[in-house]
Amino acid sequence: MTSTLTPPRTTTQAIISARPERRRAAGRRRGSITDRLLLWIPLAFALLFTLVPFYWMLLFAFRPSGSTALFPWPITFDHFAKVWTGGGFGTFFLNSVYVALASLAISIVVGLMGGYALARYSFRGKGAFLLVMLCTQFVPGAMLLIPLFQIFNGIGLTNSLWSLIIGDSVFQLPLSLVLMVGFIRNVPIDIEEAAWIDGCSRLRAFVAVVLPLLRPGIVAVGSFAFISAWNNFLLAVMFISSQDKFTLPVGLSYLIGEFGTDFGALAAGGVIAVVPVVLIFAFVQRFLVQGLSAGAVKG
Amino acid sequence: MTITATHLGRRARRRSAHWHPYALIAPAALLVAVFLVYPVASVFYYSLQTYNVTMPLYNGFVGFGNFVEIFHDEKFWNSLAFTFKWVVVEIALQFVFGLILALLINQAFKGRGLVRSLVFTPWAVAGILTTTIWLLIYNPTTGVGRYLADMGLIPYGTSLLSGEGTAFWAAVLAELWKGAPFFAILILADLQSVPAELYESAEMDGAGRIRKFLSITWPHIRLAVVIATLLRAVWEFNNVDLLYTLTGGGPAGSTTTLPLYVAQTAIYDRDFGYGSALTVIAFILLIIFTVVYLRMNRFGKDD
Numbered sequence: 001m002t003s004t005l006t007p008p009r010t011t012t013q014a015i016i017s018a019r020p021e022r023r024r025a026a027g028r029r030r031g032s033i034t035d036r037l038l039l040w041i042p043l044a045f046a047l048l049f050t051l052v053p054f055y056w057m058l059l060f061a062f063r064p065s066g067s068t069a070l071f072p073w074p075i076t077f078d079h080f081a082k083v084w085t086g087g088g089f090g091t092f093f094l095n096s097v098y099v100a101l102a103s104l105a106i107s108i109v110v111g112l113m114g115g116y117a118l119a120r121y122s123f124r125g126k127g128a129f130l131l132v133m134l135c136t137q138f139v140p141g142a143m144l145l146i147p148l149f150q151i152f153n154g155i156g157l158t159n160s161l162w163s164l165i166i167g168d169s170v171f172q173l174p175l176s177l178v179l180m181v182g183f184i185r186n187v188p189i190d191i192e193e194a195a196w197i198d199g200c201s202r203l204r205a206f207v208a209v210v211l212p213l214l215r216p217g218i219v220a221v222g223s224f225a226f227i228s229a230w231n232n233f234l235l236a237v238m239f240i241s242s243q244d245k246f247t248l249p250v251g252l253s254y255l256i257g258e259f260g261t262d263f264g265a266l267a268a269g270g271v272i273a274v275v276p277v278v279l280i281f282a283f284v285q286r287f288l289v290q291g292l293s294a295g296a297v298k299g
Numbered sequence: 300m301t302i303t304a305t306h307l308g309r310r311a312r313r314r315s316a317h318w319h320p321y322a323l324i325a326p327a328a329l330l331v332a333v334f335l336v337y338p339v340a341s342v343f344y345y346s347l348q349t350y351n352v353t354m355p356l357y358n359g360f361v362g363f364g365n366f367v368e369i370f371h372d373e374k375f376w377n378s379l380a381f382t383f384k385w386v387v388v389e390i391a392l393q394f395v396f397g398l399i400l401a402l403l404i405n406q407a408f409k410g411r412g413l414v415r416s417l418v419f420t421p422w423a424v425a426g427i428l429t430t431t432i433w434l435l436i437y438n439p440t441t442g443v444g445r446y447l448a449d450m451g452l453i454p455y456g457t458s459l460l461s462g463e464g465t466a467f468w469a470a471v472l473a474e475l476w477k478g479a480p481f482f483a484i485l486i487l488a489d490l491q492s493v494p495a496e497l498y499e500s501a502e503m504d505g506a507g508r509i510r511k512f513l514s515i516t517w518p519h520i521r522l523a524v525v526i527a528t529l530l531r532a533v534w535e536f537n538n539v540d541l542l543y544t545l546t547g548g549g550p551a552g553s554t555t556t557l558p559l560y561v562a563q564t565a566i567y568d569r570d571f572g573y574g575s576a577l578t579v580i581a582f583i584l585l586i587i588f589t590v591v592y593l594r595m596n597r598f599g600k601d602d
Contacts, residue, residue, distance in 0.1 A: 043403050043414065046396075050418050053432045053476060060435050068441065114327035121320035129328060136335045137530070138585045142539045142562040143578045146345065146571045147338030170334040173327060202319070231425030233540050238566060249427045253544055256427075256434060263434075263441055270431035274424060281423035282416040288484060 057274070060267030079268035083255070087265065089272055091244055092251040096273075099164045099247060100229040106169040107176045107225035108218055114173075115180025116206065120189070133174045145238050152239060163239045164247065168229035176221045183217025184210070220287035227277050248273040342582075345575035351568070358572075365576035374552060374560065375577065382556040385471075385542075386535045390528055392475050397482020398524075402516075404483070405490045422480035426540025433473040433545060434460075463553045466546050470554055474541055482527055489523035490516070525596045532592075533585060557581050 061079055062072035083089040118126065148167060149158065157163040187210050195205035233249035240246060246254075252273060255266045349361045369375050404415050421429070436442050439458045448455040459469045497515045506514070539559040542548060548555035548563065555563075558581060564574035 039403060039406055039408060042399065046400055046403065046418055047414070049476065050421060050480075053436060054420075056436055057432050060441070068445070110326045110330065113323040117320040117323035121323075123317075123320040123324075126320075129324065132331060132336065136331065136339075138533060138537075138582060138589065142537065142558040142565075143342065143581065144335070144338045145562060145565045146574055146578075147341040148334065149565075150341070150571075151334065151338065166330075166334060170330050173330060177327060227423050231423075231428070233425060233427045233544070234562065249425060252427050252431055256430065256544055263438060266431060267435055270428055270435075273431075274428050277423045277425070278420055281420060285416055285419045285484075286412075 054274075057267050057270050060263050061271045063264075065262070065264045079264040080272070083265050083269045083272070087251065087255070087269065088243060088246065089248070089251055089269055092246050092248045093272060095161060095245060096230055096247045096249075099161050099168065100226045102162075102165040103168040103172065103229035104222045104226045106165065107172050108222050110169070110173065111176035111180040111221045112214075112218070114177050115184050118177065119181045119184035133177065136174060142234060145234065148235075149238060158239055159241045159245060161240075161245060161247075164229070164232065164235050167235045167239075168232050169225065171232075172225045172228050175224060179221050179224070180214075180217055183214055183220070187213045216287050220284055223280050223284040223287070227280060230273075230277055339582075342575045342578050345572055346579045348572045348575075350572035350575075351570045361572070365573050366580075368573070369576055369580065374555070375557070377552060378555045378557045378560045381554065382536060382558075384467075385554075385556055386532050388471055389474055389478060389535050390532050392471070393478040393482050393531060394524070394528055396475065396479040397527075398486055400479060400483035401486035401490055402512075405487055419480045419484060421477045422484065424477060426477075426538065427544050429473055429477045429541055430544040433469070433476075437469055460546055461550050463550055466550055466554055470542060470546055473545060474535070477541070478531065478535070481531060485523055485527040485530075486520055489520045493519045525593075529589065529592055533589070536581075536585060557584075 059070070059072050062075050062077075063069055064074065064076045064078070084093075117123070118130070148163075152158045152160075152163040157166070191209055191213075192205050195209045196202070200208065231249065232247075233253065236247045236250045237253060240250060248269075252266070252269050255262075255269050346365055347360060347362060348358065349364070350358050400418060404411060404418065408414075424432075434442075437444070437459045439445065439455075444453060444459065445455075447453050459465045493516060498511055501511050501515060536556070537558050539556065539562050542554055542556060542559050543562060546554045548559050557577065561574050561577045561581065564570050564577065568574075
């Protein structure tokens with residue numbers, strides 16, 4: 001290893017060396033100075049390690065080509081103009097939005113239906129279904145490229161955004177179901193039973209009483225479906241051949257392909273692709289922790 | 300996998316016809332059957348065939364011919380060895396940093412919500428975006444290397460991604476950046492359910508930080524750690540986005556994992572028979588690994 005890797009390694013070493021002292025989980029609100037140092041010094045390193053790469057991309061996206069300044073001044077939007085119109089990122093962006101929103105809708109509807117069945121009924125074949133779901137976790141992405149290509153070829157969906165929408169929704173389905181089951185189980189059955197006693201049908205009771213309480217679950221499932229569809233690269237690179245149907249990840253891979261040419265444009269493309277997911281994620285990350293606590297992991 | 304008993308009263312059962320659950324699960328089951336189960340089955344089928352889209356004349360049943368060929372394929376053995384190295388190094392590092400991160404942000408402090416959102420962010424960033432970001436950092440002309448060269452530490456034009464030793468660690472660091480938050484999220488979900496009274500009474504008994512971690516925190520999160528490391532190992536094994544785009548499996552095939560080799564066979568060579576046989580081997584290895592790992596951790600036997 002050359003000395004080029006030194007700065008990141010020092011960061012990580014500092015975190016490691018500070019490790020044993022910091023192991024305490026439930027904190028009191030006010031600690032001693034030592035407590036605070038033991039919290040904030042490693043936290044500062046973690047934040048630096050997380051945020052500097054993002055800053056680096058923003059820096060490249062907003063500073064003129066050829067500049068080596070560490071602050072993007074004078075600021076320029078040339079790189080964005082270049083990739084958005086000339087590079088086709090405007091089209092890629094819309095394609096990505098379309099794929100991600102459709103995948104979000106499918107994941108929520110299928111997840112709500114399947115999740116309700118798994119959480120509220122016991123039926124023959126449920127165990128088998130759950131077992132198949134678990135097994136599918138061992139055969140993702142790259143493995144299924146070949147047969148999926150043939151299926152989509154057979155039904156005439158290659159080079160169609162719908163191949164991505166279906167593929168993304170299916171890959172996301174196990175997580176969608178697991179999260180939804182957790183959230184539905186957290187809604188007490190008594191509430192539903194009370195509505196039935198009042199004469200509601202099962203569907204009516206679900207829509208009127210359960211659905212409003214499931215809002216965090218719907219937000220979580222939808223957001224994760226959106227993020228994963230937005231991010232999917234392998235399906236898109238395999239199934240989409242014409243440039244007007246590229247999604248952002250494929251567009252980026254072509255910018256990367258032009259290696260060593262235009263890092264400003266690459267950074268601008270990266271910013272366009274990363275900003276939506278980061279904003280959505282910042283908004284939903286608490287639902288993720290909540291959803292996993294709701295019993296997903298304990299299955 | 301346990302299924303929680305459903306608490307339906309007699310009234311509820313009368314209200315729902317027996318076909319309801321099947322109708323509700325049908326869309327999910329249909330999608331899974333057509334787009335997951337059938338493809339997996341066909342991978343097994345094609346592994347016994349010669350099937351190359353570019354050379355249709357030679358297509359046909361070859362029995363275990365593909366597997367025999369794989370056995371003599373040096374690229375396969377190299378990719379297998381690298382897969383092992385990649386998964387072990389990544390999981391070890393991601394686990395250590397994820398655990399530290401989770402313990403840090405589980406403490407009460409001002410601005411915790413903001414810090415959490417910030418440190419979790421890389422998890423949501425796609426493999427190809429991770430590549431984009433780290434390419435900007437690693438590139439020799441305007442990246443970190445340039446600034447180091449300006450300081451006279453390394454020669455100008457040193458490319459981290461084209462040296463065999465440095466390419467590995469460059470990829471490891473990029474993947475660590477993206478992967479550690481995953482562990483932190485899973486572990487944090489469990490940390491939050493540790494009753495605070497346990498720590499309070501332990502403190503009364505004079506337990507220090509390490510003692511509290513070993514006697515209270517660790518036993519409580521052990522199960523989540525076993526599951527998180529397993530899920531992540533499977534994911535790291537299977538995921539090819541980052542290596543495919545960051546190093547392209549190079550230099551000279553030195554960072555090609557088995558699934559990346561599969562993807563290359565599928566995307567470039569269109570050799571579906573050989574690719575399927577490689578996939579079958581990868582699948583079997585993963586199943587064996589999972590069973591052994593869960594046995595080793597005596598999963599489901601205590602608690």
